[in-house]
Amino acid sequence: MPENDGFWNFYWEVALQPMENLGKREAVLAGSQLIRRIAQQTGRPVRVLEPGCGEGQIVGTLVSRHSQICDSKVVAGIDCNPRALTRCRSDFPGLQWVEGDFTDPALLSRLGEYDLVLLVNALHEVYSAVYSPELGQVDVPAAKCAVEDVLVEIIKRLAPGGWLLLFDGLEPPGDPAEPVQIRFLHEQARAHFEVFAAQYRPFRISYRETGSPNVVELSRRDFTRYIDKSIFLGKALWQTERLESYQYFREDEFRAAFAHCGLEISELRTLTVNAEKWRRTVEIVAPGVEFPEEHILIVARREQAPAGRPPRVLR
Numbered sequence: 517m518p519e520n521d522g523f524w525n526f527y528w529e530v531a532l533q534p535m536e537n538l539g540k541r542e543a544v545l546a547g548s549q550l551i552r553r554i555a556q557q558t559g560r561p562v563r564v565l566e567p568g569c570g571e572g573q574i575v576g577t578l579v580s581r582h583s584q585i586c587d588s589k590v591v592a593g594i595d596c597n598p599r600a601l602t603r604c605r606s607d608f609p610g611l612q613w614v615e616g617d618f619t620d621p622a623l624l625s626r627l628g629e630y631d632l633v634l635l636v637n638a639l640h641e642v643y644s645a646v647y648s649p650e651l652g653q654v655d656v657p658a659a660k661c662a663v664e665d666v667l668v669e670i671i672k673r674l675a676p677g678g679w680l681l682l683f684d685g686l687e688p689p690g691d692p693a694e695p696v697q698i699r700f701l702h703e704q705a706r707a708h709f710e711v712f713a714a715q716y717r718p719f720r721i722s723y724r725e726t727g728s729p730n731v732v733e734l735s736r737r738d739f740t741r742y743i744d745k746s747i748f749l750g751k752a753l754w755q756t757e758r759l760e761s762y763q764y765f766r767e768d769e770f771r772a773a774f775a776h777c778g779l780e781i782s783e784l785r786t787l788t789v790n791a792e793k794w795r796r797t798v799e800i801v802a803p804g805v806e807f808p809e810e811h812i813l814i815v816a817r818r819e820q821a822p823a824g825r826p827p828r829v830l831r
């Protein structure tokens with residue numbers, strides 16, 4: 517059977533059905549299209565790298581499904597979690613995996629050049645790691661600089677003209693302090709919210725009772741974090757999720773950071789991927805206020821010959 521776009525569209529539609537997290541679906545689909553496009557353009561095996569690869573669900577799936585057009589001899593994934601890498605090695609035995617810190621320039625410089633780098637749900641972990649016990653929250657300016665610095669180093673692994681696919685959280689536009697009133701749809705939702713407010717580490721969550729039963733008011737910033745995390749409340753994953761802010765850049769900050777790194781954006785989409793789950797938990801009381809688009813997918817290309825760059829984003 518010819519493996520044309522029709523074949524792959526059908527293949528992924530079937531293969532990705534069990535992948536409940538729609539975000540990963542979008543990332544895999546975009547990655548598959550890019551790999552085929554790069555192979556066609558260059559006529560040689562595509563070298564793909566995913567820093568923060570976790571259990572290899574993204575890069576492992578993509579490189580193994582496109583084994584005829586990908587280079588399986590180069591390192592496919594880096595992760596600091598040895599248990600995740602054990603899973604990568606068992607699920608994708610033909611690929612190369614490295615245990616280490618992808619924010620370490622020395623580690624990155626030991627890798628070769630790549631045609632495609634995937635950053636899927638990875639950079640928000642860099643941001644969340646810049647937590648200040650003195651402030652009692654993420655040190656926001658330092659954390660944003662840390663994300664940008666890592667991006668600069670990772671982009672150095674891209675061959676001129678190589679591609680970056682980023683999928684991660686998105687800070688919604690507008691005033692993060694703007695108040696939003698929400699109604700919990702059942703008692704368990706209210707109980708979970710209180711656990712969220714007490715245990716979420718990246719920012720202090722404050723809210724006030726409104727006088728209406730089960731209606732509270734909180735800032736838009738905290739609301740976005742609550743609905744993002746609400747799907748993990750009561751589950752084992754909450755213990756790690758409570759430490760991470762999924763949001764770090766607004767769309768304009770992503771654009772500025774990419775320009776600073778010499779990346780030209782060819783596609784940018786914002787998405788809401790868990791709205792159905794949120795609607796079962798909470799209702800927004802204010803008319804006209806919608807659940808935020810809190811994911812971003814960006815496809816960008818490294819300049820062929822790096823030109824003068826805009827300065828880093830000052831925050």
Ligand SMILES: C[S@@+](CC[C@H](N)C(=O)[O-])C[C@H]1O[C@@H](n2cnc3c(N)ncnc32)[C@H](O)[C@@H]1O
Pocket residue numbers: 540567568569570571572573574594595596597600616617618619635636637638641642
């Ligand atoms: C949310 S998971 C995403 C995994 C994978 N990209 C996916 O979408 O399936 C983030 C991964 O990044 C890894 N990670 C976070 N910071 C890292 C660092 N500085 N160096 C290496 N791995 C890191 C974590 O161990 C985790 O496996």
